[in-house]
Amino acid sequence: MKAAKFDYTKTNDVAEALSVLTAEDGDSKVLAGSQSLGPMMNLRLARPDRLIDIRALDALKAVTQAPDHLFVGALVTHAAIEDGILPDVTRGMIQHVAAGIAYRAVRNRGTIGGSLVHADPAGDWPAALRALGAQIVIDGPAGTREAAIDTFQLGAFTVALEEDEIVRGVRVPALSGSARWGYHKICRKPGEFAESIGAYVCDPESGIARLVLAATEDAPLQLDTAAAAIAQNDGAKFDLDAARMALTETGETFDPFKLRMHAVALHRAVAQAYGA
Amino acid sequence: MSDETKTITLTVNGESVTKLVDARTHLVDFLRGELGLTGSHLGCEHGICGACSVRLDGDVVRGCLMLAIQADGASIETVEGLTASGEVADLQENFVERDALQCGFCTPGMLITAAELLREAAPKTREEIREFLSGNYCRCTGYHAIVDAVETTLTQRLEKSS
Ligand SMILES: Cc1cc2nc3c(=O)[nH]c(=O)nc-3n(C[C@H](O)[C@H](O)[C@H](O)COP(=O)(O)OP(=O)(O)OC[C@H]3O[C@@H](n4cnc5c(N)ncnc54)[C@H](O)[C@@H]3O)c2cc1C
Ligand code: FES
Ligand code: FES
Numbered sequence: 001m002k003a004a005k006f007d008y009t010k011t012n013d014v015a016e017a018l019s020v021l022t023a024e025d026g027d028s029k030v031l032a033g034s035q036s037l038g039p040m041m042n043l044r045l046a047r048p049d050r051l052i053d054i055r056a057l058d059a060l061k062a063v064t065q066a067p068d069h070l071f072v073g074a075l076v077t078h079a080a081i082e083d084g085i086l087p088d089v090t091r092g093m094i095q096h097v098a099a100g101i102a103y104r105a106v107r108n109r110g111t112i113g114g115s116l117v118h119a120d121p122a123g124d125w126p127a128a129l130r131a132l133g134a135q136i137v138i139d140g141p142a143g144t145r146e147a148a149i150d151t152f153q154l155g156a157f158t159v160a161l162e163e164d165e166i167v168r169g170v171r172v173p174a175l176s177g178s179a180r181w182g183y184h185k186i187c188r189k190p191g192e193f194a195e196s197i198g199a200y201v202c203d204p205e206s207g208i209a210r211l212v213l214a215a216t217e218d219a220p221l222q223l224d225t226a227a228a229a230i231a232q233n234d235g236a237k238f239d240l241d242a243a244r245m246a247l248t249e250t251g252e253t254f255d256p257f258k259l260r261m262h263a264v265a266l267h268r269a270v271a272q273a274y275g276a
Numbered sequence: 277m278s279d280e281t282k283t284i285t286l287t288v289n290g291e292s293v294t295k296l297v298d299a300r301t302h303l304v305d306f307l308r309g310e311l312g313l314t315g316s317h318l319g320c321e322h323g324i325c326g327a328c329s330v331r332l333d334g335d336v337v338r339g340c341l342m343l344a345i346q347a348d349g350a351s352i353e354t355v356e357g358l359t360a361s362g363e364v365a366d367l368q369e370n371f372v373e374r375d376a377l378q379c380g381f382c383t384p385g386m387l388i389t390a391a392e393l394l395r396e397a398a399p400k401t402r403e404e405i406r407e408f409l410s411g412n413y414c415r416c417t418g419y420h421a422i423v424d425a426v427e428t429t430l431t432q433r434l435e436k437s438s
Contacts, residue, residue: 001321007280008299008345038341039322042302051299053346079335103411104392106323108335109342190410 003041010053014060014139014166020052022141022164030054030166032075035102035110036118060113060168065089071137073169074113082107089174090132093181093201097128100183103191113167116149119219121156122193127214128183130222131199134172140165153219176205182272184265186215196261198269202231211270213247213262221250223266235274243267284348288313289357297344304328306344307354315355315384319413326412329385330354336392355384364391366432370425378416385412390426397433405430 011017021028026049031037040046054060060075063086070089072081080086081098088095101107101115101124115125116136129149136147141164149170153159161167175181179202186196197214209231214220226246230238243263247254254262285294288311295310302321307313307330319325321340328339331353358364364387370376377383386409393400393408400408405426406419414422 002305003300003302005280005298005300008282008343009279034341034343034346035323035338038302038338042321042340055346102323103326103389104408105326105329105336105338105389105411106341108332108337190407 001042001044004044004047006041006048007050008053009050010056012056012058014057014168017052017054017057017166018139018141018164020050021166026050028052028163030117032114033077033110035106036114036120054166060166062169063087067174069135069171069173071169071171072112074116074167075111076113076169078102078107078110078112078115079104081112089172091175091179091181093132093175093183094128094172097124097183100124100185101191106191112170116152116170117159117161117167119153119155119157119159120193121217121219122195122197122215124185124194124197126153127197127199127212127220129170129172130214130220131181131183131201131210131212132173132175133201133208133210134170136170137168138165139168144168146171150222155219156217158219173206173208175201175203178205179203180273182269182274184268184272186261186265196258196265198262198265198267200227200230200266200269200273202227202273204231211246211266213266216252216254216258216262221252223247223250225249226266230270235270238267238270240264240267243270282345282348284345286347286349287351289353289360299343299345301344302340303330303342303344303347303352304339306347307339307352313354313356315359317381317384319381324411324413325382326385326389327382329388329412331358331388336388355387358388358391367391367394367425367429370428370432371422374421374425374428376417376421376425382412382414382416386414386422390422390429393426394430394433397430397437399434400427400430402427 028050029048031051060073062073064071078098078101182200184198185194194215199212202209209227211223211227243266317327319327330339
């Protein structure tokens with residue numbers, strides 16, 4: 001199908017983008033890579049009155065390194081991350097994740113910020129950045145604020161972002177040399193949205209251990225108790241039964257097939273982290 | 277500044293084009309409807325099938341997920357351009373040789389996507405070729421012959437350059 005009619009605005013000024021979002025009536029939407037909004041408009045699941053093309057906003061393309069994190073601008077594409085153009089602060093994790101998103105033609109346009117805001121339950125960035133404990137940097141009429149990723153995604157396709165705010169970028173914590181990570185995506189075809197995602201990050205130096213399950217019907221699920229135990233045992237006791245147990249202990253209910261698949265995703269992510 | 281229509285100027289297959297477009301018109305509708313370049317096909321129009329693949333400033337993209345208005349100032353190459361320049365001549369020959377097309381609907385997208393892989397001129401396994409082409413659907417061939425054609429072209433190019 002074809003998109004319904006809309007107005008189109010392009011700007012290279014953040015303040016102007018924000019003022020278009022706030023000032024005018026009707027339903028305005030930010031357009032980044034168009035790899036999620038595009039399909040939704042073509043299917044008429046989304047019918048915004050106005051699109052604000054933000055691809056010319058240089059502030060959202062910045063990549064800057066600090067001692068404890070890497071700031072990645074919202075407009076940085078999956079392809080740029082896949083190609084390893086960014087400084088590697090995650091011991092290769094974000095590069096690995098980027099390469100597994102969709103297909104090269106989609107990665108060439110799709111952005112990390114768009115993925116976070118779109119908040120598909122099976123999205124790769126919401127899962128991977130949750131495991132890394134990233135911070136989201138947000139611009140709004142009142143200035144810039146930061147939000148922890150743990151509270152940013154409220155549910156499937158829902159994030160804690162006001163209508164007059166845009167995501168400027170994301171702070172990705174730098175992992176130490178002794179950190180480990182694992183990321184396992186189960187899908188029937190390379191590049192497809194996942195049926196299940198297991199993500200695990202542990203950094204003994206900062207004491208961080210995070211285990212995340214995604215591609216449920218909701219926001220990614222964080223399994224803190226299991227993560228702490230895994231880190232303590234260097235992954236040794238985290239077999240499939242333990243993964244299933246950890247899932248049951250979250251209080252969520254899964255059908256037997258999904259439970260099995262999610263347990264496999266978590267187990268493989270942890271096994272990858274410990275080189276098993 | 278906020279418009280339902282806009283005049284855009286872009287380069288298509290090396291030629292400069294200026295046209296008035298509706299904001300809602302995606303790139304492939306523009307290429308097909310306004311410029312008569314019907315090599316880029318539309319299958320799903322939501323990013324899944326890859327029939328609409330075109331090159332934007334040198335990179336392969338989904339032509340159905342990009343607005344024509346966004347191509348203002350950009351350089352677009354379609355399968356017509358890649359054919360005229362001879363960049364994919366060997367690949368096209370191998371497609372014919374290996375019967376890598378039947379109805380031909382997916383072929384332009386396959387060629388443009390494979391061209392991106394071939395450009396690296398690095399050895400690839402069949403598995404890697406399959407993975408790279410996994411975003412392009414073919415409803416006829418069963419893919420085997422397409423992978424053959426791409427693999428043969430890659431081997432020939434690597435032999436030539438060594
Ligand atoms: C065939 C196909 C397969 C895919 N497979 C996968 C996959 O396996 N894994 C995966 O994770 N993703 C997948 N995707 C989605 C892809 O990663 C998208 O790029 C991503 O979800 C959205 O990024 P975008 O830049 O394209 O955003 P857009 O589509 O432009 O925007 C998405 C939403 O975010 C909003 N938005 C965008 N940027 C900002 C910003 N800076 N501030 C505020 N709001 C903003 C928009 O208003 C819109 O609501 C797939 C897409 C396609 C077409
Ligand atoms: S028509 Fe664009 S991907 Fe199918
Ligand atoms: S040859 Fe018919 S779809 Fe590929």
